[in-house]
Amino acid sequence: MSAGTNKIGVVVTDIVPLNELVTRFKFERADGGLLPTFSGGAHTVIEMKDGETTRLNPYSLMSDPADRHAYTISVRRDDAGRGGSLFLHKNVRIGDEMVISYPVNLFALDLRAHKHLMIAGGIGITPFLAQIKQLSATNGRFELHYACRNQALGSYVDDLTTAHPNNVHVYFDDDGQALDLENLLDGQPLGTHIYICGPKGMINWVRDTAERLGWPREAVHYEEFLAPQSGKPFTVKLAKSDLEFEVGEHQSLLEAIEAAGVDAPYLCRGGACGQCETDVLEADGEILHRDHWLEDDEKESGKKIMPCVSRFEGRIIVLDR
Amino acid sequence: MTIQFNDETFRDDYTFTNSERAIKRFPFPFHEDSYMYSVNMEQHQGGPEGSIYEKRFDVDEHYISEMKDRALVLDEDPLRCQSLPHMTLAGWDLLELIMVSKSEDYPDLFELHRDGNNWHWINKPLGIEQKFVFMDESTLPYGPMEYITRQTQGDFALLDQRDENLWMDAGTVTTQADWSLDFDIGMNFFEWHAPVPLAAEMGVFKRALKFLLNIQQGMPARRLNWTMTVNPLLDTSPENYHKWGVQKTTLTPENVGQKQYLRVELQTFFRLPRSNGMVFPIRCYLISLEDLVTIPKWGRRLHRVIRDVPEELATYKGFIDNRPLIVDYLSKFDDGAPTSDGVWPD
Ligand code: FES
Numbered sequence: 001m002s003a004g005t006n007k008i009g010v011v012v013t014d015i016v017p018l019n020e021l022v023t024r025f026k027f028e029r030a031d032g033g034l035l036p037t038f039s040g041g042a043h044t045v046i047e048m049k050d051g052e053t054t055r056l057n058p059y060s061l062m063s064d065p066a067d068r069h070a071y072t073i074s075v076r077r078d079d080a081g082r083g084g085s086l087f088l089h090k091n092v093r094i095g096d097e098m099v100i101s102y103p104v105n106l107f108a109l110d111l112r113a114h115k116h117l118m119i120a121g122g123i124g125i126t127p128f129l130a131q132i133k134q135l136s137a138t139n140g141r142f143e144l145h146y147a148c149r150n151q152a153l154g155s156y157v158d159d160l161t162t163a164h165p166n167n168v169h170v171y172f173d174d175d176g177q178a179l180d181l182e183n184l185l186d187g188q189p190l191g192t193h194i195y196i197c198g199p200k201g202m203i204n205w206v207r208d209t210a211e212r213l214g215w216p217r218e219a220v221h222y223e224e225f226l227a228p229q230s231g232k233p234f235t236v237k238l239a240k241s242d243l244e245f246e247v248g249e250h251q252s253l254l255e256a257i258e259a260a261g262v263d264a265p266y267l268c269r270g271g272a273c274g275q276c277e278t279d280v281l282e283a284d285g286e287i288l289h290r291d292h293w294l295e296d297d298e299k300e301s302g303k304k305i306m307p308c309v310s311r312f313e314g315r316i317i318v319l320d321r
Numbered sequence: 322m323t324i325q326f327n328d329e330t331f332r333d334d335y336t337f338t339n340s341e342r343a344i345k346r347f348p349f350p351f352h353e354d355s356y357m358y359s360v361n362m363e364q365h366q367g368g369p370e371g372s373i374y375e376k377r378f379d380v381d382e383h384y385i386s387e388m389k390d391r392a393l394v395l396d397e398d399p400l401r402c403q404s405l406p407h408m409t410l411a412g413w414d415l416l417e418l419i420m421v422s423k424s425e426d427y428p429d430l431f432e433l434h435r436d437g438n439n440w441h442w443i444n445k446p447l448g449i450e451q452k453f454v455f456m457d458e459s460t461l462p463y464g465p466m467e468y469i470t471r472q473t474q475g476d477f478a479l480l481d482q483r484d485e486n487l488w489m490d491a492g493t494v495t496t497q498a499d500w501s502l503d504f505d506i507g508m509n510f511f512e513w514h515a516p517v518p519l520a521a522e523m524g525v526f527k528r529a530l531k532f533l534l535n536i537q538q539g540m541p542a543r544r545l546n547w548t549m550t551v552n553p554l555l556d557t558s559p560e561n562y563h564k565w566g567v568q569k570t571t572l573t574p575e576n577v578g579q580k581q582y583l584r585v586e587l588q589t590f591f592r593l594p595r596s597n598g599m600v601f602p603i604r605c606y607l608i609s610l611e612d613l614v615t616i617p618k619w620g621r622r623l624h625r626v627i628r629d630v631p632e633e634l635a636t637y638k639g640f641i642d643n644r645p646l647i648v649d650y651l652s653k654f655d656d657g658a659p660t661s662d663g664v665w666p667d
Contacts, residue, residue: 038595042597
C-alpha cells in the first residue's frame with residue numbers, strides 16, 4: 001500500500017507558459033468523469049516516465065477545490081534539479097495521458113482561525129491560490145503577502161490584485177520592496193493563524209520571528225517540499241525484502257527502493273510528512289539527512305532515515321524494509 | 322434486493338429481533354478461539370456480497386426503527402449531537418459522502434439529484450424528500466451533520482485534523498458503548514482513549530493514530546470492536562447508566578440466551594475532502610446468544626473467547642459479573658470440536 005493513495009488517470013488538456021520560469025498544466029480525468037474535491041493546500045503526486053526512471057513529484061493544486069472538472073498546477077523550471085520539472089516543461093504535451101495521485105493535504109487551513117495570514121515567496125504562491133478560492137467561497141477572512149523577484153516573474157500577481165485588491169500585498173525584490181514582518185505580525189487580531197510557503201530562508205525567518213514575538217507554535221503553519229538531490233551512488237541492502245542494489249546518482253533512495261519492486265510508504269516525497277521513515281539496521285558510512293521530519297537527536301543516532309530525500313555516503317547501508 | 326424493514330424497539334419492551342438473514346450476515350468479530358486487543362485495520366473497499374462490508378454505509382432491516390430510536394434520544398438529550406463552529410464544512414463533507422454513497426449503493430431506496438449546488442434528496446424508507454442548496458445551512462431543517470446522521474445508522478465522530486493529531490470536534494452519538502460525546506468533545510485522540518486498559522502500554526495507540534492520519538481520500542479503512550450488552554439496548558451511554566446498568570443484574574440461567582447480546586461495532590474511517598477532516602462512523606450490530614449459537618462455529622468459539630479473556634478486559638467491557646452465567650450457557654454449545662480459521666460460518 002504505497003502511502004494509501006489512490007491513483008487517477010488524467011489527460012493534459014492545457015499548458016500555459018506564465019513567464020520564463022513557470023508553466024501551468026491542466027489535467028482532466030481520462031475517463032471523462034469528475035475529479036475528487038479537495039481542500040486548499042493539498043498536493044498531488046505526478047508520475048513521470050522519464051526514459052528508464054519513473055519520477056513521482058508532488059505539486060500543490062492551485063485550482064478551485066470545488067471545481068471537479070480539472071486540476072491545475074504551476075511548475076517552476078529548476079535547471080539544476082534532477083529533472084522532474086524539466087521533464088514537465090520539455091516533454092509533456094497537450095493530450096498526453098498521465099497518472100496522478102488523489103489529493104493529499106499536509107498544509108491545511110486551520111478552520112478555527114478567525115483570520116488566515118498567508119506569506120508566500122515565489123512559486124510558493126500555488127497552495128494559497130486554492131486556499132484563497134476555498135476561503136472566498138465560505139467568507140473566510142484572509143490576507144496575503146506575496147514576495148517575488150519582479151513583475152515579470154510574479155506569477156498570478158495581476159489576477160490576485162484584481163480579484164482581492166484589499167487583501168493582497170505584493171513585494172518585488174528587484175524594486176527593493178520588503179515585507180515589514182515584525183510590524184505585520186504585531187498588528188494581527190487574536191485568533192490569527194500564519195501560513196508560510198516559499199524558500200527555506202523565508203520560512204525560517206517567519207517562524208523565528210513569530211516565535212520571538214510569542215506566537216503559539218500551533219498557529220504557525222508552513223510547507224516546504226524539498227526536492228531530492230543528486231549525489232554519489234551508494235549500495236543499499238533491504239533486510240526484510242532480502243535485496244541489495246545500487247542507488248544511482250540522480251535517483252533518490254525511495255525511487256531506488258521502488259525500482260527494485262518494493263512497495264514503500266510515502267506521502268509527500270519531500271521530507272515533510274514522516275510517512276517514509278525507515279529504520280537503519282547498519283550503516284558503514286555517513287547518512288546525509290536532508291528532511292524536516294526527524295528530530296536532531298534521531299538524525300545523530302543514525303538509526304533512522306527518510307529515503308524520499310536523504311542519502312548515504314559509504315560502503316553499505318542496511319534498512320529494515 | 323429489497324429490504325423488509327422491522328418495526329421494533331430498542332427500549333422498554335425490547336421487541337428488537339434479527340431475521341435469519343440478519344443472523345447470517347452478523348459481523349462475528351473473532352477469527353480465532355481467543356481474543357487479543359489489536360488495531361486490526363483493513364481497507365474498507367467492499368466485501369462479500371450481502372455482507373455488512375459490501376456497501377460504504379450498510380442499510381439493514383433495523384434502519385427505520387434505529388432512526389426512530391435516535392430521534393427519541395435526541396429529543397431527550399440534544400447534547401448527543403454537537404458540532405463546534407469550525408466543523409460545519411466537515412458536516413457538509415459528511416452529508417455529501419453519505420448521500421452520494423447511499424444513492425449509488427442503494428438506488429432503489431435513495432436518490433440524489435444534483436444541479437450545481439441545488440440538490441434534491443429522496444429517502445424512500447423514511448419518506449423524506451428535501452430540496453436544498455449545498456453549503457447553505459439555512460435551506461435544511463438542521464445543520465448538515467445532524468440532518469444526515471438522523472437518516473443514517475451508527476454513531477458519527479467528526480474529527481478535525483491539526484498539529485498531527487485528531488480532535489473530536491463534532492458528532493452524533495446515540496448508540497454508543499458507554500462513552501459520551503459531551504464528555505469527549507474537543508479532546509484529541511489520546512485524551513479520548515485515555516480509559517482503555519492494557520492497550521496504552523502496548524503503544525498501539527501511537528501506531529493507530531499514525532495509521533489514521535495516513536488515511537487518504539478514496540481509501541477508507543475499517544475495523545471491528547465488540548462488547549456485551551444485556552437487552553438489545555442501543556443507548557448504553559454513561560448519561561443513562563442509572564437506567565441500563567441495573568439491567569445487568571436481571572440475568573438468570575433461564576433468560577441469559579435471550580437477554581444477553583454480543584454487541585459488535587463496525588468502525589469505519591473516511592478522509593473528508595473539503596475540510597481535510599475525518600469521519601469515524603461507528604455502527605452497532607446486536608445479536609442474542611440464542612441467535613448466535615444457531616451458527617455452531619460461532620457458539621463454540623464465543624464460549625472459548627469469553628471464558629479466556631483476561632479479567633481486566635472483562636471488567637472494562639462490563640461483563641465480569643455475568644461471565645460465569647454466560648460461560649455456563651455457552652458451554653452447552655461447545656462440544657470441544659476444532660473450529661476453522663476466520664470469522665465466516667462453516
Ligand atoms: S515521504 Fe514524506 S517524509 Fe518522506
